[in-house]
Amino acid sequence: MNKKIRWEIPAMLVLFAAFISVIALHSSIAYANSPNQNVNANVVVPSTCYLAVTPVTISFGSLPPGSNYATNVLVTGSDVDGNANSYLYVSGGNWIATSHFGVSNTTWNPTSMVSYAGNSLSTTPTNTLIQIPFGAGTSNVIYFGLNVPGATPAGTYTQTITLYASC
Amino acid sequence: MDKALAIGMVLLLLGLAVVAHAQLGEVAGPLSFNVSIGSSQTLNYTIVNAGNNSINFYIKDAITSTIKNETTPTITASPMNGTILPHQQYSVKIDVSMPSGDKPGLLWQGTLQALESTNVTAPGGAVIQTGVLKGITVMSSQRKGLPLYYVGAFVAVVVVIGVSSYIIYGRRRKGRKGSQSATTFPSKERGNGTYGKPSAPSISGKGKRRKSARSSRTSSRTSRSKTRRKQSRASKRSGRSR
Structure with missing residues (x-):
């Protein structure tokens, strides 16, 4: 009796394994040959903002010491590829040549002004509250002006103004 | 213009x-x-x-x-x-x-x-x-406290040290007690004049093992007095039987 049980159990196990293998092979072949295969894919698109500015250089011409330039020099910011509105921040550095004069002599304003006026530029980024809307065909503007302090030595001065998008 | x-x-x-x-x-x-x-x-x-x-x-x-x-x-x-x-x-x-x-x-x-x-x-x-x-x-x-597994590991180490110390100390104490207590009297030696003598530790024939001085003195004193008493009893019995 015991001898009979011994060979029957392994035989059943082998048959069962063979059965499962056949089914699995059939399923894989059927799946591979199936014309309608679904693969689930996913992606997370985060809220993003960009900034492109134009022009990349501005000039205030030739200004004698003690004179100024009206706050009407235009710079445009746009965000073509973003999906989130952003705010424009601005900061700057000193005017530098062989000598230098301070960053605060440059002013900025959301609207064009007929005279030298507006907010003084600083080395620390300042929120202009100018919103840069996202999407093609949308943009916003900021204007700059300049005052050259009296007794400024003659020279060709350069400043770097940084515009940031923040979202 | x-x-x-x-x-x-x-x-x-x-x-x-x-x-x-x-x-x-x-x-x-x-x-x-x-x-x-x-x-x-x-x-x-x-x-x-x-x-x-x-x-x-x-x-x-x-x-x-x-x-x-x-x-x-x-x-x-x-x-x-x-x-x-x-x-x-x-x-x-x-x-x-x-x-x-x-x-x-x-x-x-x-x-x-x-x-x-x-x-x-x-x-x-x-x-x-x-x-x-x-x-x-x-x-x-707030500063984070020690993670639980650090506390657990510390407790486990303390327990292991404590248990092992107890076992080692316990064994040493047993060893000392065993050398101090009266030894058993094997039945082989009874009635052969050496009745009551403590069973000698196994001697290989090459020399006696040294006992600790104090414990051997104490045990030999105790066994000597017991031996004398038993010998006197035995002699009395033998005297009566004659």
Whole structure:
């Protein structure tokens, strides 16, 4: 009796394994040959903002010491590829040549002004509250002006103004 | 005529470049840190290039508020500069370390800037540089306690040391007691004149083992007196039987 049980159990196990293998092979072949295969894919698109500015250089011409330039020099910011509105921040550095004069002599304003006026530029980024809307065909503007302090030595001065998008 | 001339002069003075900077961007949302006192936390700041040209960027040191009599947390960015390929994103790791001497519940606010490196020059004018700016907040929180597994490991070590010490000490005490107590009297030696003598420790024939002096003296005294008593009893019995 015991001898009979011994060979029957392994035989059943082998048959069962063979059965499962056949089914699995059939399923894989059927799946591979199936014309309608679904693969689930996913992606997370985060809220993003960009900034492109134009022009990349501005000039205030030739200004004698003690004179100024009206706050009407235009710079445009746009965000073509973003999906989130952003705010424009601005900061700057000193005017530098062989000598230098301070960053605060440059002013900025959301609207064009007929005279030298507006907010003084600083080395620390300042929120202009100018919103840069996202999407093609949308943009916003900021204007700059300049005052050259009296007794400024003659020279060709350069400043770097940084515009940031923040979202 | 005068007006036209003035407009023309203004336009001339306004500058020449009309090509926009490449599109540098960032993923929206502030970076908020909640750091335990004496520890640090790292978050990713993701910047993006939506243009067709690579953008070289650099990170400017974070600007934060200060609190009187408290040490400002240290904020570091890694890497501090790099190149974002066209239509790619770049993750900069921002690490905030909270000094161990600060109090919990303090809040610092600041900004982190990623700027596009530019080679543009404008003699007699201003260069417009593009960047993205991220607001950061750092809050200090209570120092974390030891994790439970450290406590468990410590308790386990203490228990093991205690149990092993008890076992070792217990064995030593038993060993001492065994050498001090009266030894058994094997039945073989009874009635042969040596009745009552303590069983000698196994002697290989090459010499007696040394007992500890005190314990051997005590045990021999006890056994001698017992032996004498038993011998006297035995002699009395034998005297009677004759």
